[in-house]
Amino acid sequence: MQIHNLKRQNKNKKDRIVGRGGKHAKTSGRGGKGQTARAGNKRRPELRDIIKKLPKLRGYRFNSFEIKPVCVSLDKIAAVYPKGGEVNPESLLALKAIKKIKGRIPAIKILNSASDFTVKVIVSKCTVSATAKEKIVKAGGEIKS
Numbered sequence: 001m002q003i004h005n006l007k008r009q010n011k012n013k014k015d016r017i018v019g020r021g022g023k024h025a026k027t028s029g030r031g032g033k034g035q036t037a038r039a040g041n042k043r044r045p046e047l048r049d050i051i052k053k054l055p056k057l058r059g060y061r062f063n064s065f066e067i068k069p070v071c072v073s074l075d076k077i078a079a080v081y082p083k084g085g086e087v088n089p090e091s092l093l094a095l096k097a098i099k100k101i102k103g104r105i106p107a108i109k110i111l112n113s114a115s116d117f118t119v120k121v122i123v124s125k126c127t128v129s130a131t132a133k134e135k136i137v138k139a140g141g142e143i144k145s
Contacts (some may be wrong), residue, residue, distance in 0.1 A: 069107040070098050074114035074132055077121060084120040084141070110136075 021028020030037045077087060079098045089105045092098045098106065110123060112131035117139050124144040128136065133143055 067101055067106055069103070069127060070101070070107040072077050072097060072112050072126075073111055074135060075119045076113060077110065078117060078119050081119055081121055085122070087121045087123045088125045 001036065014047055016027050019028030019030075021030070035041055051090060072092065076097055080092070080095045081087065085091070087110075089098070089108050092108065093100065093105055100106070100107065109124040110128045110132045112129055112135055114135065117135040120140040121145065122142050123136060128143055138144060
C-alpha cells in the first residue's frame with residue numbers, strides 16, 4: 001500500500017452552500033423570511049423603548065414615608081386660646097385648630113408669625129421654633145418637652 005492509495009474512513013462532509021453565513025447554511029442564522037431576515041434589522045424590545053422615553057429623574061425622587069409635622073402659627077394659638085391654657089396636640093384637635101392625618105393626630109410644630117404674642121400658654125408634646133420659643137417665654141408661658 002502506498003500513500004496515494006490511502007482513503008478516508010469517513011467521507012468529507014460538505015456544507016450546503018445556500019445562505020453563505022458561516023456554518024449555518026440555509027438561513028445563515030437569520031431565521032425565516034421577511035423583515036427579520038434582512039440586514040440592519042435591529043428592533044428593540046418595546047418595554048425598553050418605553051423605559052428610554054421616560055425622563056431621567058436625578059436625586060432622591062420618592063416621597064418620604066414619615067408624616068411631617070403640622071405647622072401651627074402663634075397667631076392661630078392666640079386666636080384659639082385667647083385666655084391662655086395648655087397647648088398640646090389633643091387640645092388643638094378638640095378646638096379644631098388641626099385635623100387628623102390618616103386617622104392619627106399629627107406631630108405639631110409651633111412657628112413664629114405673630115408680631116406681638118401676649119397669651120400665657122403652656123406648650124407640651126410639640127416642637128417649637130427658636131423665635132416662637134422666645135416669644136412664648138417672653139409672654140410668661142412655658143415649654144415642656
